[in-house]
Amino acid sequence: AQKITQTQPGMFVQEKEAVTLDCTYDTSDPSYGLFWYKQPSSGEMIFLIYQGSYDQQNATEGRYSLNFQKARKSANLVISASQLGDSAMYFCAMSLGGLAGRRALTFGSGTRLQVQP
Amino acid sequence: GAGVSQSPSNKVTEKGKDVELRCDPISGHTALYWYRQSLGQGLEFLIYFQGNSAPDKSGLPSDRFSAERTGGSVSTLTIQRTQQEDSAVYLCASSLGLAGDTQYFGPGTRLTVL
Numbered sequence: 729a730q731k732i733t734q735t736q737p738g739m740f741v742q743e744k745e746a747v748t749l750d751c752t753y754d755t756s757d758p759s760y761g762l763f764w765y766k767q768p769s770s771g772e773m774i775f776l777i778y779q780g781s782y783d784q785q786n787a788t789e790g791r792y793s794l795n796f797q798k799a800r801k802s803a804n805l806v807i808s809a810s811q812l813g814d815s816a817m818y819f820c821a822m823s824l825g826g827l828a829g830r831r832a833l834t835f836g837s838g839t840r841l842q843v844q845p
Numbered sequence: 846g847a848g849v850s851q852s853p854s855n856k857v858t859e860k861g862k863d864v865e866l867r868c869d870p871i872s873g874h875t876a877l878y879w880y881r882q883s884l885g886q887g888l889e890f891l892i893y894f895q896g897n898s899a900p901d902k903s904g905l906p907s908d909r910f911s912a913e914r915t916g917g918s919v920s921t922l923t924i925q926r927t928q929q930e931d932s933a934v935y936l937c938a939s940s941l942g943l944a945g946d947t948q949y950f951g952p953g954t955r956l957t958v959l
Contacts, residue, residue, distance in 0.1 A: 761945035771934060773950035780945060819888065825945040832878060832901060833938075833948060835888040 730755040732820050734836035741810045742844055748795070749805040749839045751820030759825030762803040763833065764794065768816040776818075779803055781825065810843045817841075847871070849951035851937050857957045858927055866922040866954045870939030877920050878940075878948060879912060880904075883933035891935075894920060895942055927958045 731754040741747040753762065764776040779787045779794045787794040795804040807814055817840050821833040850869045858864050870877050879891040890904040894914045905911070909928075914920040924931055934955050938948035 759945070763947065765950075770952075771955075772952050773936065773938075775947050775949060778947055821888075823945060823948075830901065831876065831895075831940075831944070832890040832893050832904065833880070833888075834890070837887050 730757070730760070730822055730824065730830070730834045732822055732834055732836035734820055734839050736839045737837070738840045738842070740842050740844060741807075743812060744809055746806060746808045747810055747841065749807070749818050749820075749841065751803045751805065751836060753801050753803060753820075753822050755822065755824065757824045761823050761825060762794070762796070763821045763823070764792070764803075764805045765819045765821060766814075766816045767819065767838075773819070777805070807841075812843050812845060815841060815843045849937055849939050849949055851935075851951040851954050853954060854952065855955045855957075857959065859959050860929060861926055863923065863925045864927055864956065866924075866935050866956070868920045868922070868937030868939075868951060870918065870920070870937070871949060873941070874939035874949075875917060875942035876940045876946075876948075877914060878938040879920070879922050880936045880938065881933045882936060882953070886933075888936075891922070924956075927956075929958050932956055932958045 733752045760781045762779045766774045777789045791808045793806045819838045820836040824830045877894040893901040909925045912922045934953040936953045938950045940946045940948045
């Protein structure tokens with residue numbers, strides 16, 4: 729069975745600084761996808777970034793980048809130049825690929841990020 | 846609409862009553878997922894639809910929970926004889942239906958069972 733671990737329940741960062749949110753995963757399936765979602769206080773889950781297990785390069789989307797270290801089974805999210813609006817809960821998630829892969833997302837417990845002015 | 850929509854946004858019910866939660870996915874998305882989010886259990890998968898069939902129902906917590914999808918579009922999650930432990934936010938997501946594709950979430954339905 730697959731598992732996602734987020735070991736930081738809460739993080740603080742100063743506005744305009746960069747922050748790294750940790751995520752490690754466990755699966756025996758060679759084909760999988762890793763996702764990060766943001767959940768502000770409004771409750772909606774907002775997709776941020778995706779990394780496929782066979783992707784050679786780390787994914788980037790604007791201020792978000794994913795530090796993918798396959799051998800360590802880690803997929804940390806890096807947010808550059810933090811903004812006050814980045815304050816939210818962040819979830820790491822995984823789904824399995826392939827024809828028979830489990831499509832449902834397995835989520836970590838989340839990290840609450842607070843950006844301070 | 847452009848995104849996933851869910852109704853109602855909030856539902857308060859009495860223990861023992863049945864409730865129906867609705868999800869309208871993004872147009873053209875063949876895959877639809879139900880999850881629930883509660884303080885004690887985090888985010889849990891409930892059921893996955895591909896078209897109108899449900900190849901993965903492994904997350905449904907009991908036989909009081911059921912879901913259907915008609916016309917490859919709207920889905921309804923039904924909880925019969927609600928219990929207090931059913932109180933949670935129920936989230937729906939949709940995707941194109943390809944392996945590893947991105948799931949886009951709706952705003953959720955907050956269910957409170959008194």
